[in-house]
Amino acid sequence: MDNVRVIEIKESIFADNDAEANRVRGDLKREKTFLLNLMSSPGSGKTTTLLRTIEILKDRLRMGVMEADIDSAVDAETVAATGVRSIQLHTGGMCHLDAGMTEQGLREIGTEDLDLVVLENVGNLVCPAEFDTGAVKNAMILSVPEGHDKPLKYPLIFTVCDVLLINKIDVLPYFDFDMDKVVEYAHMRNPNLKIFPICAKTGEGMDAWCDWLEQQVRDWNKEDK
Amino acid sequence: MHEMGLADAMMKTARRIVKDEGDVVVQSITVELGDLSGVVPRFLTECWEAVSDGTEFEDTELILHTVPATANCMDCGHTFVVSVDDLRCPQCRSDKLKPLSGQDMTITEIQVADREDE
Secondary structure (H helix, E strand, O other), rough: OOEEEEEEEEEOHHHHHHHHHHHHHHHHHHHOOOEEEEEOOOOOHHHHHHHHHHHHHHOOOEEEEEEOOOOOOOHHHHHOOOOOEEEEEEEEOOOOOOOHHHHHHHHHOOOOOEEEEEEEEOOOOOHHHHOOOOOEEEEEEEEHHOOOHHHHOHHHHHHOOOOOEEEOOOHHHOOOOOHHHHHHHHHHHOOOEEEEEOOOOOOHHHHHHHHHHHHHHHHHHHHOO | OOOHHHHHHHHHHHHHHHHOOOOOEEEEEEEHHHHHHHHOOHHHHHHHHHHOOOOOOOOEEEEEEEEEEEEOOOOOOOOOOOOOOOOOOOOOOOOOEEEEEOEEEEEEEEEEEEEOOO
8 A cells, every 4th residue: 555644633533523513503593493401410300300491481482302312212201291392312322412413303303493492411421521412501400419529520511511400409408418519619610600509399499590591592592683 | 331422423523534535545543632531542442443343444543642631720829740540739639620731632643545446
């Protein structure tokens, strides 16, 4: 084999995914649809938080939900029962969604008549943080039983998120969870992180979170100046 | 499987980079892994073999170089090379660190050869 040459570059391995994510965001902007990427550990209350959010916002915004899981359609069926449009995405064994899979999902759900699409990412604090899905904002749920040290252990996800929901605050008296510490640690990773303590089960704090989300959606979807 | 997604992302980026090179065989891809990227090089190599199997990258060697990470202590201001086994400031032992470098995974070189006509 002759004519061997070396291409010298300096590109992140995520360069292609990032470019695709930017394209997805551009399409969403044109269609006036807001995509929220919701991430957390398994069992943090993602689906319950989502159901409560749908309850509060479904008369204020036209919503759709994309449930990503490695397998099963349990979550999509639960969400479909609320009456909002929902689809199930299977990642085929992958522990996260990338921009390409998100784009396919958006095409399947049909975004032209939706104000807000929520992508419930695979339960995992590592991989989803690395892959830009094309979402307008990234949200993360951390639940009280998981502990206040998570921003130290999983720094990246706190860096890439715009908003942190601290869920299950009703069980605070039973856990060694320091609310001041978690806020301090999270802001160390990301000084601009917006934080809402909530309890999806009792509804505490949910209005503040939903008002914030609605405002984000309206800001994104309004006509360009 | 964290490294599986990374190998897949890497393949897509590499495919775009070599697209304009014509009919070539990609002999190797060199990637720099920051010490704080959270990647286990051996796992990435194994995942690369799995992901590239049956593709045009099947025989492409993946060459990995780890690069040191630096961080800044938010308590005493000391800047130092991070040891991944001890995520504390060597000077004051604080764990409030701001990573400065070493979180990236970067493709630095791709070696290609023109395909010989059979």
